[in-house]
Amino acid sequence: MSFGPFLLLALLEGTVMAAVLALTAVGLSLVFGVMRVVNVAHGEFFMLGAVGAWFITYYLPLPPGLAWLVALIIAPLVVGAIAALADVTILKRLKYDPEATIVATIGLLYILQQAALTFYGPDARPVEPPFSLRLQFPWFGYSGYKLFVVAAAGAILLAVWLFMTRTKAGLVMRATQVDMETARAFGINVDRVYAGTFALGAALAAAAAVLIVPIQQAHYLMGHDPLLLSFIVVIIGGLGSIRGTLIAALLIGLSDGVISMFFSPTLAKIIATLLVAMVLVFRPQGLFGARA
Amino acid sequence: MKGETGKIWTLHLAVIAALFAAQFLLPQYHATNLARIMVLAVYAMGYNIAFGYTGLLSLGHALFFAAGMYAMGLPIWQLEWLPVPALILGLVAGGVMAGAVGLLALRTAGVSFMIVTLMFAQAGYLTLLYLNTWTGGDEGFVVERAYRMIGGVDLAADTPRYLAALGLFSAGMLGCLWLVRSPFGRVMVAMRENEERSRMLGFNPFRVKLIALVISGLYAGVAGAAYGLLFGYVGATFATIQYSILPMLYVLMGGAGTVLGPFLGALAMFYLIDIASGFTDAWLFVVGAALVALILFAPKGILGTLRERGLKWLP
Amino acid sequence: MTTNMTGFAPSRRTLLKGAGAGLLASAFAPPVWAQSAPIKLGFQLHRTGIGAAYGRWYERTAQAALKVVNDGGGINGRPVEIVFEDDGTDPKRGAEVVEKLVSQHNCDLIFGPLFSHVVIGSAPRAGELKVPYLVCSEGYHVASGMLNRWTMQPGITDVRAQVSSMAPWVLANLGKKVTMVFPDYAFGHDHRDFFSAAVKAGGGEIVGLIAVPPTETSFTRYLPQIPAETEVLYHVMVGPAVLTFVKELGEFYGSGPRPQIFGFIDSLEAVDTASPGLEFLEGTHFWEGHNRVKQADAPDYETTYRAAVGVDDNGASVSDAKDVSTYAHMFSVWETLHVIKAGMEASGYQGVGDRQKFVEAVEAMTDMPAGLAHVQGDKKFNGKTHQVFGHQFISQVQGGKLMRVHTTSLEDGMYEDAVDYSTQSF
Structure with a gap:
């Protein structure tokens, strides 16, 4: 295939990846920004979203498209509830100490993974896409659903942005992020804000997974990669900065597709990982973050 | 103070003596397990020097462990080196790798330090896969039995292996005991407790942390090399993130910042998994629950809690 | 447990x-x-x-x-x-x-x-x-x-014998110019090395080698690297993402022209060949270590075996038709x-x-x-x-089912001994 179409395909793939990544990483970034918690179990919330989508579409006696739509609403709610529970029972008791919460979320990661293995099983299972449309370009075919994923992820991100900037709850969250003590002094129930933030972060990961699961499959070990990639995105974007996270997701998503056109993909991953480490070492505020 | 020194030495020498006796008293299964645990405990002691004493929460120690393992295994496999120089190379490789990572990663702190070390370790793991022609990739390779002989002693036989593991463990433990009771050990702890104050007292935090991390890397490296040599296999799974979490788990369980904690933690964790897997498929759940419970209810681990409740002299 | x-x-x-x-x-x-x-x-x-x-x-x-x-x-x-x-x-x-x-x-x-x-x-x-x-x-x-x-x-x-024994049939029936897609780790490298060697020995040519990192979950961007001159696309994938790979292959080629496709069943082990999105596999070929779909000439012991392990004639669990076995x-x-x-x-x-x-x-x-x-x-x-x-089996997807079209001989897979364990001491 000649270079032009090759690049087009890489860009298309990169956009899909960026969209899903943005959704997942924004959840992680939100939790870190507001709560100063590095949630190592974030990838498992992603996995739970996918597994939840499989259960819902498998057992709901609805046509595939409709069942999937139900999953898109229910799965994030359920995952969010689980996250809120984890926050109240574990993280809150640790007083959100950064290092203790890392250890606790590693434990949570194992617990959730085991729960999925026990109740869902070791197989990778497909979820039917709500519609199947193939776009035939002159050089190659492409899945129409993938483009829909981009649009849907964009819509959800827009909703999050509106929520954060236009609603009182969003304002309260931002206030807590800036100064927790002052927020408490002004009568904000910080505990509830934290539980809500943790739930929202997990729900966003779950929503990303429901979007992606008709393309990939639900598998109990699928949370590992989204976690690492989200970490990368959140770091490049500047820890806790939502706007930076979005730009970084786009950057990483697109460059990952394009870099692997020129290098061996494994080598590309090594280089990308090292670059991220270097960014954190030499520009700890991230590429787009404001100076701390 | 003098009485305490006596108590401390008695306790640690008694542990070594008990472990020596254990090989004659335990059935073979548990004796071999104990040999594994002692080597893993050396790894955990190294982790403890960085995390428990100096306050460096790393998620990249698997890189140092694997560096030691491969620096031991590859020269034997590819260049037919003898085991003793290979072991020494493994020790050095762990330290050098930790030094290199430390030079960069120690410019950050806290959460960033954790993520940077994680990234370096991930890059190391991928490199092992990428260079599969030389490293054997994910499959790894066997260290042949003929190369596991030191001076006519077969390290693959049970008694020599146990004694080798015990020797390494004893050296590591006594070294750690000496280190933490030395002036430098106190500076390490000071760095963990209050970096600003130690800086004002004239210590260079970067230098102190770097030295601690290199010592930690030497422990991890020699443990990785010994694990490969004593049990005959080198593979890339040892470089995965699970093997960075493992020593953290051991240290938390046994008690961060205690000399015997890593061993106790490794012992408890090994048998927790071994026994749990006899009852349930869900042993991963047991590991997760142990982590959460520890951090919630006993953040200081077994020995840390004992130290708080009376045994104040425990190093 | x-x-x-x-x-x-x-x-x-x-x-x-x-x-x-x-x-x-x-x-x-x-x-x-x-x-x-x-x-x-x-x-x-x-x-x-x-x-x-x-x-x-x-x-x-x-x-x-x-x-x-x-x-x-x-x-x-x-x-x-x-x-x-x-x-x-x-x-x-x-x-x-x-x-x-x-x-x-x-x-x-x-x-x-x-x-x-x-x-x-x-x-x-x-x-x-x-x-x-x-x-x-x-x-x-x-x-x-x-x-x-x-x-x-x-x-x-072993995989060396498997791939060597099938190369002659692939070259004779599907084409001489082969592109391989394989996972970038040891199992994939065995395929790469031994199949390449067998293709060259049989007078064919490897025109492309595409190694996919083991952690990959999406494959579409590797597919343009398949050279246009490719006559046979050889794929072997393992792990949870296999179904994605096959689906994306289908989306990529769509209704357009495509090379002959020969896959290792590992790419679809424990996956239903009739899954939505896999229609394009119709007519493509697979290696099977053991025929998942019960063949017309299946001997009695095959029937007994299926009943014993609880697998139906399509290779799925008798208690759940969606639970496909790792039959090969x-x-x-x-x-x-x-x-x-x-x-x-x-x-x-x-x-x-x-x-x-x-x-x-x-x-x-x-x-x-x-x-x-x-x-x-x-x-x-x-x-x-x-x-x-x-023996190794080559099957073709016919009507969504894997039907055997060729059986290799034992000699096809044999190679020179690399070791004599029986002379080693115990």
């Missing part, structure tokens, strides 16, 4: 207890054993970790084979037991499990692991403990000479257990003191005739390399 199975389903035990009637009991009674201790076989099982999807079916197959062996009078007149231990698909735990099965459960021997790194990580300990270690792993690590005299692979052909690989567990029986009987195996005699007895095996003991077909065992050679 450790489970001791003697091959009688728990439901039946409950039935016995519940009924308590002599008549019922005698109808279901196991063979009457002499007053002898059971033979204990250790099974190293991938119950958790990345190999768990295979492990589940390996366990079912082992239990089915165990029941057949016990119903047929056990081994040397003694009942047989299997102790399953989870290795987490991890080499370190694998070696510990070997230890546990031998030293704690006192198993006579160990069998069952599939994943290469677990095999390679565990084999040294098996050698040190001097316990027979019979692997079901496909890898070219036994015959390459990397392991030891105690490690054998009598139940499944799991026969190896069944056959290995039968080799164990044959080896123990040939050596007059009495107890752990006879382990060496058992290994020598297996090394002495050569022809293994097709039948209930070798349900996949007849095989030839090479006692020097500890590797068995069997």
